[in-house]
Structures are given as C-alpha cells and as structure tokens.
Amino acid sequence: MGQVVQIGETRDANARLKPILDLVAEDMAGVNRIILDKAISDVELIPRLAHHLIDSGGKRLRPMLTIASAKLVGAKGDGPIRMAAAVEFMHTATLLHDDVVDESDIRRGKKTARILWGNQASVLVGDFLLGQAFRMMVDVGSLPGLKILSHAAAVIAEGEVMQLAAAKNMATTEDAYLAIINAKTAALFSAAAEVSPALIDRPAEEQAALKSYGRNLGIAFQLIDDALDYAGDSERLGKSVGDDFREGKITLPVILAFRRGSDADRDFWRRALVEGESDDGNLAHAISLIRRHGTIDATLERARTYGAMAKDALAIFPDSVPRRALLDVVDFCVSRAH
Amino acid sequence: MGQVVQIGETRDANARLKPILDLVAEDMAGVNRIILDKAISDVELIPRLAHHLIDSGGKRLRPMLTIASAKLVGAKGDGPIRMAAAVEFMHTATLLHDDVVDESDIRRGKKTARILWGNQASVLVGDFLLGQAFRMMVDVGSLPGLKILSHAAAVIAEGEVMQLAAAKNMATTEDAYLAIINAKTAALFSAAAEVSPALIDRPAEEQAALKSYGRNLGIAFQLIDDALDYAGDSERLGKSVGDDFREGKITLPVILAFRRGSDADRDFWRRALVEGESDDGNLAHAISLIRRHGTIDATLERARTYGAMAKDALAIFPDSVPRRALLDVVDFCVSRAH
Numbered sequence: 001m002g003q004v005v006q007i008g009e010t011r012d013a014n015a016r017l018k019p020i021l022d023l024v025a026e027d028m029a030g031v032n033r034i035i036l037d038k039a040i041s042d043v044e045l046i047p048r049l050a051h052h053l054i055d056s057g058g059k060r061l062r063p064m065l066t067i068a069s070a071k072l073v074g075a076k077g078d079g080p081i082r083m084a085a086a087v088e089f090m091h092t093a094t095l096l097h098d099d100v101v102d103e104s105d106i107r108r109g110k111k112t113a114r115i116l117w118g119n120q121a122s123v124l125v126g127d128f129l130l131g132q133a134f135r136m137m138v139d140v141g142s143l144p145g146l147k148i149l150s151h152a153a154a155v156i157a158e159g160e161v162m163q164l165a166a167a168k169n170m171a172t173t174e175d176a177y178l179a180i181i182n183a184k185t186a187a188l189f190s191a192a193a194e195v196s197p198a199l200i201d202r203p204a205e206e207q208a209a210l211k212s213y214g215r216n217l218g219i220a221f222q223l224i225d226d227a228l229d230y231a232g233d234s235e236r237l238g239k240s241v242g243d244d245f246r247e248g249k250i251t252l253p254v255i256l257a258f259r260r261g262s263d264a265d266r267d268f269w270r271r272a273l274v275e276g277e278s279d280d281g282n283l284a285h286a287i288s289l290i291r292r293h294g295t296i297d298a299t300l301e302r303a304r305t306y307g308a309m310a311k312d313a314l315a316i317f318p319d320s321v322p323r324r325a326l327l328d329v330v331d332f333c334v335s336r337a338h
Numbered sequence: 339m340g341q342v343v344q345i346g347e348t349r350d351a352n353a354r355l356k357p358i359l360d361l362v363a364e365d366m367a368g369v370n371r372i373i374l375d376k377a378i379s380d381v382e383l384i385p386r387l388a389h390h391l392i393d394s395g396g397k398r399l400r401p402m403l404t405i406a407s408a409k410l411v412g413a414k415g416d417g418p419i420r421m422a423a424a425v426e427f428m429h430t431a432t433l434l435h436d437d438v439v440d441e442s443d444i445r446r447g448k449k450t451a452r453i454l455w456g457n458q459a460s461v462l463v464g465d466f467l468l469g470q471a472f473r474m475m476v477d478v479g480s481l482p483g484l485k486i487l488s489h490a491a492a493v494i495a496e497g498e499v500m501q502l503a504a505a506k507n508m509a510t511t512e513d514a515y516l517a518i519i520n521a522k523t524a525a526l527f528s529a530a531a532e533v534s535p536a537l538i539d540r541p542a543e544e545q546a547a548l549k550s551y552g553r554n555l556g557i558a559f560q561l562i563d564d565a566l567d568y569a570g571d572s573e574r575l576g577k578s579v580g581d582d583f584r585e586g587k588i589t590l591p592v593i594l595a596f597r598r599g600s601d602a603d604r605d606f607w608r609r610a611l612v613e614g615e616s617d618d619g620n621l622a623h624a625i626s627l628i629r630r631h632g633t634i635d636a637t638l639e640r641a642r643t644y645g646a647m648a649k650d651a652l653a654i655f656p657d658s659v660p661r662r663a664l665l666d667v668v669d670f671c672v673s674r675a676h
Contacts, residue, residue, distance in 0.1 A: 043499045097465060101458040120439040123461055124498045127435060130465070131492030134472055138484045146476045146484065154469030160462045161381045 016332035017059075019325040024067040027081050031063050034085035038132045049113050049125045053092055056108040062192040063088045065217075065329070069210050070196035072322035079199045082140050086149065087192045089133035094156060094188075096126035101164065102247055144198040152191035159183025168248040168274045170266070174255055178219070181226075186218030193217075209313050213326065216310035221333045223303035226251035230287055231296045242283045248273045252302065254286075256295035265289055300334070307334040354670035355397075357663040362405040365419050369401050372423035376470045387451050387463045391430055394446040400530040401426045403555075403667070407548050408534035410660035417537045420478050424487065425530045427471035432494060432526075434464035439502065440585055482536040490529035497521025506586040506612045508604070512593055516557070519564075524556030531555075547651050551664065554648035559671045561641035564589035568625055569634045580621045586611045590640065592624075594633035603627055638672070645672045 039050040063084035070080035098104070099112040100119045106112060114122040130153070137146050162180045166172045193214030197207045229244040230253050244251050250273065258269045271277045272286060290296055307330045317323050377388040401422035408418035436442070437450040438457045444450060452460040468491070475484050500518045504510045531552030535545045567582040568591050582589050588611065596607045609615045610624060628634055645668045655661050 041496055041499075043496050043503065045499055045503050046496065097461055101461060119457075120502055121499065123435055123439060124495055124502060127468070128492055128495035128499065130468065131488060131495050134488035135485075135492055138481060138488045141481055143476060143479055143481070147473075150469065150472035150476045154466055154473055157462055157466035157469050158379055158381050158384065161379075161383055161459065161466065164458055164462060165381065165383050 013332050013336040016328045016335065019321070019328045020064055020068050023071060023322060023325045024064050027067045027070075027084070028060065028064065030078065030081040031060070031067070031084045031088065034082060034136070035088060038085065038089065038136060039129075041128070045117065045121060046125055046128055049096075049117050049121055050092070050129060052110070052113050052116065053095060053107070056110055058108060060088055061221075061329070062091050062188055065189065065192040065214060065326075066196055068322050068326050068329075069193045069213075070199075072210070072317060072320065072326065073197045073200065073202045073206055075196045075200045075202075079140050079142065079145075080196045082136050083142075083145055083149070083195050083199065084192075086133040086136040086140075087188065087195070089129045089136070090149065090153060090156075091188060093126040093129040093133065094160075096122045096129070098160070100126075101160065102243075104243065140199070142199045144201070145195050148191045148195050148198055152187045155183050155187040159185070159187065163249070166250055168276075169250060170258060170270055170274060172250040172255060174252065177250065177252055177255055181219055181222040182215070185222040185225075186215045189218030189221065190214035205316060209316050212313035213310045216306045216313060217330055217333060220303040220306040220310065220330065223252060223299050223306065224334060224336060227253055227296050227299040227303070229253075230290050242278075242280075245272065245283050245286055246278045248276065248278070252299045253290050253295045256298050257286075257289050257293045260293040260295065261289060303334050307331070351670050351674040354666045354673065357659070357666045358402055358406050361409060361660060361663045362402050365405045365408075365422070366398065366402065368416065368419040369398070369405070369422045369426065372420060372474070373426060376423065376427065376474060377467075379466070383455065383459055384463055384466055387434075387455050387459055388430070388467060390448070390451050390454065391433060391445075394448055396446060398426055399559075399667070400429050400526055403527065403530040403552060403664075404534055406660050406664050406667075407531045407551075408537075410548070410655060410658065410664065411535045411538065411540045411544055413534045413538045413540075417478050417480065417483075418534045420474050421480075421483055421487070421533050421537065422530075424471040424474040424478075425526065425533070427467045427474070428487070428491060428494075429526060431464040431467040431471065432498075434460045434467070436498070438464075439498065440581075442581065478537070480537045482539070483533050486529045486533050486536055490525045493521050493525040497523070497525065501587070504588055506614075507588060508596060508608055508612060510588040510593060512590065515588065515590055515593055519557055519560040520553070523560040523563075524553045527556030527559065528552035543654060547654050550651035551648045554644045554651060555668055555671060558641040558644040558648065558668065561590060561637050561644065562672060562674060565591055565634050565637040565641070567591075568628050580616075580618075580624075583610065583621050583624055584616045586614060586616070590637045591628050591633045594636050595624075595628050595631045598631040598633065599627060641672050645669070 035054060039047050039054060041047055066080055066084035066087055095107065096113055099107060099114050100122050104112050105115055137149055159180055159182070163184055166176060166180060190211050191214070194207055194211040197210055226244065229241060229251065232241050254269065254273065258266055268285065268289070272282045310330045311327050314323055314326060373392060377385050377392060379385055404418055404422035404425055433445065434451055437445060437452050438460050442450050443453055451463070475487055497518055497520070501522055504514060504518060528549050529552070532545055532549040535548055564582065567579060567589065570579050592607065592611065596604055606623065606627070610620045648668045649665050652661055652664060
C-alpha cells in the first residue's frame with residue numbers, strides 16, 4: 001500500500017503523549033496491578049485469553065484520562081485508580097466482542113483472541129471482564145461513579161448495534177455515522193473523564209466540562225481511526241489498512257466519497273461495500289476515490305474541530321500540569337499514527 | 339422419541355408453582371412493566387430482538403425468587419421490583435450469549451434470536467441488556483445489592499467458560515460438573531434470592547439462608563434440566579431432546595453412564611461426544627445406555643437432595659405464606675416437566 005494518503009504530523013504525536021504519561025505513571029502502575037489481579041480466575045482459559053489482549057500493548061488511553069482528570073480536580077486515594085482499571089476492563093471486554101462481531105483476525109499486530117481460542121471463548125471472557133469491571137466499581141462504592149459507567153456500558157452496546165445495522169447501508173448519513181461513533185467510542189472516553197470528579201462530588205460544571213472533553217476527544221479519536229483505515233501504515237498501526245472496507249463499514253471517508261462522487265463512483269461503492277466486492281484491486285480504487293475527493297482531509301478537519309471543542313471544554317479550569325497534559329492528549333489523538 | 343425415560347410427577351409440577359405465582363402476581367406486573375420499559379431503544383433492532391426473547395413465555399422464576407424473598411423478609415417498596423427486573427435482564431443477556439456459544443437453533447419452542455438476527459446482533463443486544471441491568475441496579479442505589487449481583491455476573495461468565503472448556507472432555511468428573519452448574523446456573527438463583535434481604539440490611543443469617551436456598555435450588559434446577567435433555571418430551575419442553583448430546587456437553591446423566599458402563603460403552607461415548615458422531619441412531623443408543631445404568635434416576639436423586647438442602651435452608655424462618663411458596667418452588671423444580 002505504498003500510495004496511500006499519508007497523515008501528517010505523525011512524528012510529533014508521541015511527544016504529545018509524554019506529559020500525561022509522566023503525570024499518571026505512578027497511578028497507572030497501580031491500575032496495571034489491579035488489572036493483573038482481576039484477570040485472575042481458577043478457570044485457566046480466562047487469564048490466558050484475557051492476558052493475550054491485556055499484554056498486547058494497548059496505550060491505556062481511557063484509564064489515563066480517569067487518572068489525569070482525578071489529578072485535575074484533586075480526587076485522591078485509590079478510588080480513581082480502581083475506576084480506571086474498571087474502565088480498561090470495559091474497553092477490553094468491548095474489544096473481545098467487537099472482534100467476534102467484525103470477524104477480525106488481527107488486533108494490535110497479533111492474532112485476535114477469537115482466532116486463537118474461538119468466538120465462543122471470546123464472547124464469554126468478554127462477559128467475565130465486564131462482570132469484573134462492575135465488581136471493581138461496586139467496591140469503590142460511589143453510586144454517582146457507578147451511574148456514569150453503567151450508563152456508558154449500555155450506550156456502547158447500543159452504538160455497536162447501530163453500527164451493525166448501518167453496515168453495508170450506503171444510505172448512512174454523516175449524522176448517523178456521528179451518532180454511532182458518539183455511542184460506540186465517545187461514550188467511554190466521556191465516562192472515563194467524567195467519573196473522577198463524580199467520585200468526590202465536584203461542582204456540576206467541572207463534571208460537565210470533563211464529560212464534554214471526553215466526548216469530543218472520543219469523536220476526534222474515532223474519526224482519526226476511521227481515516228487511518230484508508231490512509232494508515234499497516235505495520236505501524238498493527239492493523240490492516242482496508243479492514244473497514246472489507247467489513248462493509250460505512251465510515252466518514254466513504255460517506256463523503258460516496259456523496260461527492262459520480263454515479264459511476266456510487267455504483268462502485270455499492271458493489272464494493274454492499275455486495276462485498278472488496279478485493280485488493282477494489283481497495284486500491286477506493287483509496288484513489290477517497291484521495292480524489294479529499295475525504296481523508298475532510299475527516300481530519302472534522303477531527304480537528306472536535307479536538308478544538310475538547311480543548312475548549314477544559315477552559316474553565318485554571319492552567320495546571322494535569323490540564324496541559326489533557327490538552328496535549330487531544331493533539332496526540334488528532335496527529336497520531338498509531 | 340417414544341421410548342425415552344419419563345420423569346414422574348409432572349402433573350403435580352405446575353400446581354406447585356401456584357402459591358408463588360399468587361404471592362408475586364402484583365409485584366411481577368411491576369417487574370414486567372420495567373422490563374418492557376428498559377428494553378426500549380432508539381436503535382430499532384434492540385427492542386425487536388429483546389422482545390423476541392422477553393415475550394417468548396419464560397417462567398421468570400428468578401425474578402419471582404427476588405420478589406418472594408422480599409415478602410419473606412419484609413422488604414417493601416419498589417427496590418425488590420427493580421432488582422427483580424435487573425435479574426431477569428441478566429438472565430436474558432446470558433441466554434442470548436449462550437445460544438451463540440452453543441449454536442442453538444431453538445429456544446422455548448421458537449427460533450433463537452441468533453437464527454433470526456444473527457450471532458453478531460445477539461452478542462451485542464446481550465451486552466446492551468447487561469448494561470441496562472446494571473443501570474437499573476444502580477438506580478435502586480443499594481451497594482450491598484449491587485455487590486451481590488455484580489459478583490454473580492462475573493461468576494456466571496466464569497461458569498460458562500468452564501463449561502466450554504469441559505465440552506467434549508470425557509475426563510470431566512461429577513465434581514467438575516457440579517462446579518460448572520454452581521457457577522453458570524446456581525449463582526444467579528442464589529443472588530436473586532439473597533438480594534432482597536440485602537436491600538434492607540436484614541440479619542446476616544437471613545441473607546445466608548436465602549443465598550443457600552437459591553444456590554441449592556439452582557443446582558437442583560440444572561440437574562433436572564440436564565436430565566430432561568435425555569428424558570424429556572420435546573414438544574412440551576420447547577427444546578429438543580438431545581441438544582446437550584449434539585453439542586458434546588458432558589452432563590451428569592452422561593458422566594455417570596460413562597463411568598458405570600463397559601469399555602465398549604466408553605468407546606461409544608467418546609465417539610459420540612468427543613468426535614461428534616451424534617446422529618439420531620447414536621442418540622437413541624445413548625438414551626438406552628442412560629436407561630440401562632439408571633443415570634436419569636441417579637440425577638433426579640441428586641436433584642432431590644439439593645432440593646432438600648434448599649428447603650432446610652429456609653427452616654430458620656417461621657411458617658408464613660412466602661416461606662410456603664418458596665418451599666413449593668423447590669417441589670416444582672424437582673418435578674417439573676417444562
């Protein structure tokens with residue numbers, strides 16, 4: 001895939017993650033200890049399958065948001081650490097189920113759990129991790145925190161069903177797409193950022209600000225993810241360019257290329273995504289249409305707008321190390337290459 | 339399947355359910371209203387798929403236990419009603435995922451959701467219902483109640499993974515089988531019965547008694563279920579005799595027939611359950627071996643023992659209408675035909 005559109009600024013992306021990494025390092029060690037502890041089960045298959053994903057080098061962006069926002073609002077103790085671990089478990093459970101639903105073979109450069117242990121085990125271990133996530137939250141004992149995360153759990157699943165219903169449906173509009181990524185991705189970012197102020201009952205405007213930060217960051221994150229699926233570098237991404245194409249997922253680069261294109265283009269998109277003619281030749285043609293209509297740039301532009309909204313949401317907080325770290329996360333997300 | 343072993347006392351079974359049905363009728367109307375209300379979503383596929391299962395005429399035994407135990411210990415208000423609805427949602431979510439994992443075609447006499455809407459939608463709507471269950475529990479606001487049910491959620495999934503790992507494994511012992519049904523079935527019966535006293539902070543011995551009642555009742559229930567899979571009447575059960583056989587599930591009637599049989603019998607069981615030679619001729623032979631070794635009777639005998647333990651667990655409570663209704667549920671479970 002040498003002639004894909006390259007997304008710029010990738011060199012800077014990782015530097016933008018350093019401030020939050022430094023800020024949360026000590027607490028994330030605690031999060032990681034809890035994650036290892038709660039993935040334990042006498043049922044041997046559970047830790048084996050769970051560790052496959054846990055150890056596979058995800059960035060743990062969501063729990064980092066919980067820890068960093070705790071620091072922003074002054075939430076101390078191990079409440080945020082345990083909520084952060086629960087957030088990561090919810091995310092891991094979602095990934096396991098997603099890979100089953102999407103029939104994915106590769107995640108983070110490794111074979112997916114469903115390829116190694118089967119769809120059945122992936123569904124059930126996902127359920128186990130979700131159960132463990134709720135147990136951890138209950139142990140923290142904050143009803144406002146539980147409310148935020150249990151709501152997110154239902155909304156995420158709703159978003160996944162919406163996505164399933166929209167698959168192979170060329171009538172999907174940009175609005176419908178936004179509703180999907182809002183639910184399937186942004187709901188957890190939002191909950192992860194909002195839960196820490198809720199634990200210590202901070203004023204409603206701080207909670208609302210962090211909720212809005214997380215929501216807009218999550219949308220930006222997913223927009224970039226969907227752009228990378230047509231413009232990324234497979235090796236660095238640890239996932240294959242064209243996955244969404246082969247699965248018939250209707251993402252923004254496609255929605256815009258379909259709308260901006262000719263009748264012949266629209267016929268092509270229908271054949272490729274609805275009827276499943278998604279071989280490499282057609283993927284190359286899809287990428288050429290996406291380039292011609294500049295829909296990667298348009299997607300990135302939307303991502304930058306949501307990123308700006310995420311940053312503005314934090315404007316009510318005075319300048320501080322945690323605030324700067326959270327602002328840098330936005331820049332990381334809109335300029336990331338992996 | 340004319341020559342299957344008939345399980346006795348089936349005529350009386352439904353009469354034994356009448357006392358609890360009368361006791362909980364009014365509150366169960368409330369439970370059913372909440373169930374309908376919480377299965378709503380703007381994502382059209384969700385209520386459609388959820389209702390397929392919700393409307394299919396399950397007995398709602400688990401939420402009835404929550405309501406009846408609330409009456410036993412004097413827990414009033416809508417807390418038990420909402421927890422009961424959450425219990426039923428947890429159960430429904432488990433059924434959706436189970437049917438995917440077991441590749442089942444029929445449930446309660448109807449095509450399964452996965453046959454009608456696919457495995458993907460079944461996994462995701464199950465996740466949605468589990469999320470909604472947690473939201474309902476959080477709304478009740480009882481941390482002890484949340485603790486009991488979130489623990490059950492993790493244990494149920496653990497039990498399902500254990501069952502998956504034990505499938506087609508003739509080395510499975512009666513102990514391993516008991517550990518599986520304890521987790522996958524009895525954990526929810528137990529939580530359903532225990533949660534009401536926890537809501538109003540009743541003395542530990544009452545909570546422990548109802549927990550023990552639920553656990554032993556759940557084990558008895560599953561033992562009977564597994565016996566019916568080789569001895570039931572398909573039409574009345576709404577499920578096919580031989581499902582467990584075809585799925586290679588190692589249940590007690592098989593464990594005992596394997597152990598009590600000859601070397602030739604054991605070869606047969608390995609061919610049938612491990613290698614999957616599970617055609618109708620082999621099912622008939624399996625049933626004949628089960629009859630010869632009396633393993634349905636042995637399974638029923640175990641079920642009666644667990645049923646007796648469930649009844650004894652309630653001995654600390656003075657005689658009352660709710661107590662008598664809960665005792666009759668035990669008799670229903672060990673003598674039920676559907």
